[in-house]
Amino acid sequence: MYRGQSGQWSWLLHRITGLAILLFLLVHIVDITLLGFGPTIYNDAIAIFSTGIIRLVSTALIAALLYHSFNGIRIILIDFWPSGYKYQQQMFYIVLAASIIGFIPMAFYILAPIFGVCPAGACNTPAM
Amino acid sequence: MATVTAAPRGATQTGSDLRTVQVRIKRFQPDTNDQPYWQEFTVQVEGKDRLLDALNKIKWQQDGTLTFRRSCAHGVCGSDAMRVNGRNRLACKLLMQDLGARITVEPMLGFPIIRDLVVDMDPFFAKYEKVKPYLINDEPAPHTERLQSPEQRARFDETTKCILCGACTGSCPSVWANSEWVGPASIVNAHRFIFDSRDRGAADRLNILSDRTGVWRCRTIFNCSEACPRGIHVTEAIEEVKRAIMYGSEE
């Protein structure tokens, strides 16, 4: 194992989150295709997304997406802003902070329905 | 005039302060064992000894089969890059007092291992040669020097410091994954010429570096910059080359 600095971990995380989001996207394309098969099929299928477990998976997706987007901006800044490289470490910490700050309320909105709280108005959580 | 009264800190420390350290070394002895294994040595050193001194001590007094490269012993020749406590370092630039009582020493990643800490540098130099690391200028030279302003000279000063030790290339996860990639050291040396006002080969080098095995494989991981014993901002150099490819003209 190489004891790399933050850049190594930020890259690894970026790669893993990118692949994870893609995997989700592929699944998502399949499920929206079900739209074409009419409301019953679609609604039955999409109900899975409201289950507790899949809600947890979705929060993970949100975390991944937040991190990946913010870190993507960091990478773009390193690439195009000539002094970007100097602040890469600070930017990494900002990325982490921003991801967490963005993540907490979003996670609350998604997970609360499991406990019967509906911050977004209507909600329900079918059992698996 | 400065007069010296009390003995300075440095001088007292140059006295003997023997300490015992454990050095864990990843051995590979292809003649007798086709698997790498760990071996631990206990050695007495002074705080001001270099890790290289400790390795020599082990080699000369305990186990003559311990194999590593070295020459200058003060960080200018680039022979003894190795992984120390998980990071690429020159063994001759580390003092024992900064390393703790248990030290792990391994060969660099990303290079074929020949024996113990000695890795095969031939592919590394082959990749270095790929970027045309020499001045290209077919215009007839003047009778004296080609002129260059101090500012133009300063433009590429940093990357002239490279001693081709390979510490950066061996620290880069992109290199570990893809051995065809030219790696940071080659780009540093391409940078040294791309930004030299006397050189005329930049377009050629940028072309080479924009293909599959070129600069785009760098994922800005920054291990290279941290590893460079010459303090070169390797990633910055790589980013400058990327921008030169994107924008063409640098000035």
Added chain:
Amino acid sequence: MNYHKFDVVIVGAGGAGLMSAMQLAHNSSIAVISKLYPTRSHTGAAQGGVAAALGNQEEDHWKWHMFDTVKGGDYLTDQDAAEVLAREAIDAVYDLEHWGLPFNRTPDGKIDQRRFGGHTRNFGEGPVRRSCYAADRTGHMILQTMYQQSVKNQVNFFNEYMMLDVLFNDGQACGVVAMNLRDTSIHVFHAKAIVFATGGYGRAWRITSNALACTGDGMAVAYRRGIPLEDMEMYQFHPTGLYKVGILLSEAARGEGAYLLNSEGERFCIRYAPTMQELAPRDMVSRFIYQEVAEGRGIDGKDYVYLSVAHLGKERIDEKLPDITDFARTYLGVEPYYEPVPIQPTAHYAMGGIPTDIEGRVVVDEQNTVMPGFYAAGEVACVSVHGANRLGTNSLVDLIVFGRRAGKHIASKWLPEADYAPLPNDPDGRAREQVESLLGRTRGEGQDAIRKELRDMMMDKVGVIRSEQSLTEARAKLVELRERYDGVRLMDTSHTFNTELMEVIELGNLLDCAEATIAGALARRESRGGHYRNDYEARDDVNFLRHTLAYHTDQVGEPELRYKPVVITEFQPKERKY
């Protein structure tokens, strides 16, 4: 047997070897053999600069440079060689610039030059800016530039091949034998011309600025084959090496105004050299330090003194001496802003070596008889351009001027008329026998004690100050060490990258170089330049204005000594005062 055939084989890939290669790469088949990857060569450690009378900053003339070289060498310098050095330095430096060497620049874009010890205007009137430099890493830049050009010219490198033997037949050089470190295989290189550029042997001393690879291999191999070694007693100690480690702190520090202080906080140089003070030549300052230590004014009663830069102020230190202060921080943990740096004289440079003429051809006797096809350049050679003491920045000039000359001579004069001499019978016999006998020797004494005792002995008895007694003791010790060496054992019998084998062979080479050094020093009953005898403190031009030639004999410690005259053209010997 692995057999290779090239027009020219160059041994050593430092500045001298690569400069020769550059002259030959386009017009002949060449091979460069080096026991290190070329960029690891010790040339890369040189800091200060390379002298050439370009006159970019102020008026300068090659003749002044020639004079300084002769005077600096305490008149043991061959003046025909000094003239070549000073004249051709100019072209050689421009060559390097055209090949891309990133020299520092003046505001109008020319190569920048700075002052250095012993380089003067108008035959000694005052300091002159003659040293062309690339920050504090001129040697590094020379080595890199030469290697880059070698890549461009597709030079054949045999990296990590250690040369073990040189072959002569029909009165000419015909090849070298080398061992591939990767697999310990023995290779014979058949050639019309051989160039030795293997560098110095500073590792014979305990405290040295030299790399671990500087073990005098070329000198020892030639010596054992009957080639004499010239002026080996002339060895330079640089006054300011880091205490214990020997890492060099460049002369630039004193050039900027650093002081040397003894245990009483006194600037002792003033006592010895009232006018030049700390800036007296290297051999002299080293002796001042030695004297202070001998008289009990070393710091803490030990064998070192202080170099102090603190009074120069932070800005000046950061601007002019960053490298030096960094070494002090890294290796001694001393902060030079506030603290003085412990230093002691460090074994630095061999003025002597394999005798050559000004074309780089190796000569084998007092009449300068040439050994056809055999060339040497760089620190391994003795042209003799440095005489008894080398000036700072003159070594890099030596490499590029005489490396270039050797190459050019081979290309234009030797190759057109030469042919391959046949290889002798069993060409690799001697080398194979050396390697096999060592690999077979698994019982006996290890190399460590022998090396350590050799280095201590050289430091204490063949160091800055020598005497009949110390040298006689040294010779006796050498005989003992040689005997023990003949029974040395190896722990490592592997055929893959056997560095213990390499080190033991190197140790043998150091012993041979030490032998010639001690014998020459013992016989030279005078003090001149780097060679200082406290029993013969004066220079003796009547008896010793001549070069020593040491020939190997079967009697350990007793080489045959012969002498050859010094070439004097323009500058008659005078007392050397600064």
Added chain:
Amino acid sequence: MTTNIAERQAQRPVPSAANVTSYGTTRRPGPGSSGWETFSWYFFRVSGVGLVFLALIHVFIMHVSTDVSQTVYDFVAARYANPFWRVYDLLLLTLALFHGLNGVRIVCDDYIRSRGWRLTVQSVLFFIAITFWLMGMLTVITFHKNENLAQTVGALLHTFIR
């Protein structure tokens, strides 16, 4: 070889600021080759910037401002009544898919050493890209409330053949 310093100094260009620039700024590389790898690298950045908005807003709408359990058929149908959202989703789909699969291509390039395997994997990726893109596109473009995909495609084909 000239070693006469006076002669050499006479031959030297007169040092002046003008001289320096004449040696210095004569050339610069033209825009680097616009190779495929360069394009791919660019595409990551450009699509990345787009995706920051597209993906985050999408996620916000689908998971935060409305709970997932409410994003049923009718919800989608209501959204798609406005062509803006169709265009929005088309963009999101296209950029994310190609951005992501380009990423997988890079990752495979890193870890797959053999040329043959790499080609195979890349072909598979290409196939996945096209299939999924068509699947997504078709759905987003052709979606009509209460009409199923088969019918729509049939109708489309019908008009076409006519």
